[in-house]
Amino acid sequence: MPEATPDRPRPDRGRLVTVDDPDDPRLDLYRELNDPARRARLDAESGVFVVEGKLAVERLLTSSYAVQSLLVDDHQAVVAGDLVGAVRARGAPVFVGSRDVVAATVGFALHRGVVAIAGRPPAADAGDLLDAVTGGRSSGGTPTVIAVLEGLNDHENLGALFRNAAAFGVAGVLLDPTCADPLYRRSVRVSVGHVLHVPFGRLAPWPDGLRRVRDAGFVIAALAPRPPADRTPTVPLAGLRARLSGPDPVTGVALLLGAEGPGLSGEALAASDVVVSIPMAGGVDSLNVATAAAVAFHSLAGA
DSSP states (O other): OOOOBTTBOOTTTTOEEEOOOTTOGGGGGGSOTTOHHHHHHHHHHHTEEEEESHHHHHHHHTSSSOEEEEEEETTHHHHTHHHHHHHHHTTOOEEEEOHHHHHHHHTSOOTTOEEEEEEOOOOOBHHHHHHHHOSOSOTTOOOEEEEEEESOOOHHHHHHHHHHHHHTTOOEEEEOTTSOOTTSHHHHHHTTTGGGGSOEEEOOSTTTTHHHHHHTTEEEEEEOSSOOSSOOOEEEHHHHHHHHTSSSOOSEEEEEEEBTTTBSOHHHHHTOSEEEEOOOOTTOOOOOHHHHHHHHHHHHHTO
């Protein structure tokens, strides 16, 4: 198939294209979806990411990301006809194959029968994100809430956290250099596409970059189940809510969250303004990071 150029558009632009060979070169960007390392390289080299599932693709189409193509099985070509039409209306081709052809292409049985390729923009700068969200308190007096993540490398936890962030109006997410890719297929799928509507960026160097967050007017609140060894003040979640509602003006709160198991590093805890705990019943010492984030997001959204 001839390559697209600025002067010569793709010949399949906006078309419904039947494919019957998993080795069809037009499907190259859909390969090896179940191999994280190879997929990460392909995504980076091609400047794309994968969106799996009908709901996630619908959210892709209402986001700022550009859909490049869609692959559906012949059943979904009919059942998801509105989605197919919406992708074609954006000038992107829709490839249709049997379930066996689609499975052989992506590397597993694609139960949802819908998967898209979208263009990956350059990584957002943390400063740009902070500038965008530092509008101060909303008209209802609620401080801005952002999440700052350290060491989250589980794609499903990351996707769930972004879904929770969207549900409770978190303004943005900053990730340290070791966090997983929020646009990796499993993260997008678990977030049900909500990651495509929550601004995010990388914060480096780490943890010195937290100074930029504080300079933007945010109280840096580390979420941890136990008090740290240093003298950083520790308050229950309700105590933080009261502090944010006090007379001293703040832009908002940057909720600092670490990976399950190791939690936040000592350096990150030392760089925090306050350590926040979630009161729990006896015998339970911690929550899943996405669950803990949801509890804190919900509490702070009502501050």
